[in-house]
Amino acid sequence: MKTSDAWKTVALSILVVWVTAICGCAGRYRTAWGDVHGHTELSDGKGSLDDYFHHARDVAHLDFAIVTDHDFGHEAPWRMPAADWQLTQSKAEEFTVDGGFIAIAGYEWTSQEKYWTGVTNQASERLFPGPPSFYNHKIVYFPAAVPYLFSAKDPSFNNPDLLAEAVRREGGLIHNAHPDAPPQGRDQFDYSPFNSDVIANTEMSGDVIRYRGTNYPVLVEQTVRRFLDHGGRTGFVAGSDTHEGKTAAHTAVLVHDLTRTAILDALRHRRTYAINHARIGLDFRINGHVMGEEVEVNAPPRICVRVRGTALIEEITLVRDGVAIEVIHPSRRNVKLAFVDRSFAGSSYYYVRVIQSDLDEHGNKSCAWSSPIWVHPRRPPPARAHAG
Numbered sequence: 001m002k003t004s005d006a007w008k009t010v011a012l013s014i015l016v017v018w019v020t021a022i023c024g025c026a027g028r029y030r031t032a033w034g035d036v037h038g039h040t041e042l043s044d045g046k047g048s049l050d051d052y053f054h055h056a057r058d059v060a061h062l063d064f065a066i067v068t069d070h071d072f073g074h075e076a077p078w079r080m081p082a083a084d085w086q087l088t089q090s091k092a093e094e095f096t097v098d099g100g101f102i103a104i105a106g107y108e109w110t111s112q113e114k115y116w117t118g119v120t121n122q123a124s125e126r127l128f129p130g131p132p133s134f135y136n137h138k139i140v141y142f143p144a145a146v147p148y149l150f151s152a153k154d155p156s157f158n159n160p161d162l163l164a165e166a167v168r169r170e171g172g173l174i175h176n177a178h179p180d181a182p183p184q185g186r187d188q189f190d191y192s193p194f195n196s197d198v199i200a201n202t203e204m205s206g207d208v209i210r211y212r213g214t215n216y217p218v219l220v221e222q223t224v225r226r227f228l229d230h231g232g233r234t235g236f237v238a239g240s241d242t243h244e245g246k247t248a249a250h251t252a253v254l255v256h257d258l259t260r261t262a263i264l265d266a267l268r269h270r271r272t273y274a275i276n277h278a279r280i281g282l283d284f285r286i287n288g289h290v291m292g293e294e295v296e297v298n299a300p301p302r303i304c305v306r307v308r309g310t311a312l313i314e315e316i317t318l319v320r321d322g323v324a325i326e327v328i329h330p331s332r333r334n335v336k337l338a339f340v341d342r343s344f345a346g347s348s349y350y351y352v353r354v355i356q357s358d359l360d361e362h363g364n365k366s367c368a369w370s371s372p373i374w375v376h377p378r379r380p381p382p383a384r385a386h387a388g
């Protein structure tokens with residue numbers, strides 16, 4: 001990762017002109033803060049659904065929260081009981097107040113190697129037919145009540161494409177939970193590109209996380225970038241994955257108003273960014289288009305980044321097609337930058353990573369990752385057919 005003095009010089013010299021010209025449309029959206037992944041006693045977490053949503057609304061002061069218990073139950077036949085799913089949906093309705101707090105019913109589609117026939121000796125868990133595969137976990141949620149969830153252990157929904165087709169029919173959405181680096185995570189992104197409209201986002205975090213004094217290489221950002229490098233489409237979200245009932249702000253969504261419809265629309269269109277601790281404000285645009293969008297250009301892309309830190313911003317990195325093309329170290333709380341990418345040479349994705357100087361309780365620096373913006377050269381208009 002290189003630090004470019006040229007980037008600083010270019011950015012500063014054109015800052016005044018371009019910040020106005022490129023970022024002039026800021027304010028179309030407001031930021032809503034939420035948690036998109038967490039468990040209760042319905043699966044393997046602590047506390048009730050009431051506890052979960054009370055904490056999200058009154059302690060964590062979130063704008064929205066998705067509850068995502070596992071799709072397995074506590075005993076054979078290893079499915080979440082229908083009554084638990086109905087209760088999850090009715091509690092989400094009970095806690096939702098438009099403009100105040102939005103509760104969303106979801107579940108965690110749990111596809112793990114140990115459940116495949118022949119992988120385990122525990123007969124009660126030999127539930128997946130066919131050759132062993134491992135699709136990891138996916139978070140599923142819906143705009144309105146659906147009669148029953150689509151379990152990973154049901155042969156009708158036991159791979160991501162089958163799941164995506166069923167969820168699309170109900171108007172729901174999916175995101176990839178906690179990606180793993182291969183070999184365990186080898187199948188997590190194994191789905192048709194046509195289903196990326198339903199499997200819209202992926203939980204992002206750093207490549208190394210610090211937990212209780214120890215560093216763990218998790219390679220999440222590398223794994224997600226590899227998917228993008230191969231043409232995959234995904235935005236970035238994050239969740240606490242709390243099993244202790246302690247929801248926290250990990251996903252920011254750009255919305256016009258605070259309703260379930262608006263939040264799901266933002267998630268569907270990837271107007272999202274992931275944070276791991278502090279609520280860093282981040283506005284990333286290319287030619288005026290916000291994160292998550294596809295943009296056509298007929299000149300070098302004009303990139304604008306605004307960061308509103310809650311502490312000093314240590315580093316801002318602009319990534320294009322898996323490579324950090326610019327890195328700056330502003331040492332300020334609020335940063336506005338503008339940049340024209342004159343090396344743009346063809347269809348590319350861009351995203352921004354921000355590192356702030358403060359630490360969470362385990363010693364991880366606060367970070368933010370914008371969802372990508374995809375930029376393409378404008379296609380020439382189709383040639384006119386010659387009459388006669």
Ligand SMILES: [Zn+2]
Pocket residue numbers: 108137177178
């Ligand atoms: Zn999980």
Ligand SMILES: [Zn+2]
Pocket residue numbers: 037038039108241
């Ligand atoms: Zn989970």
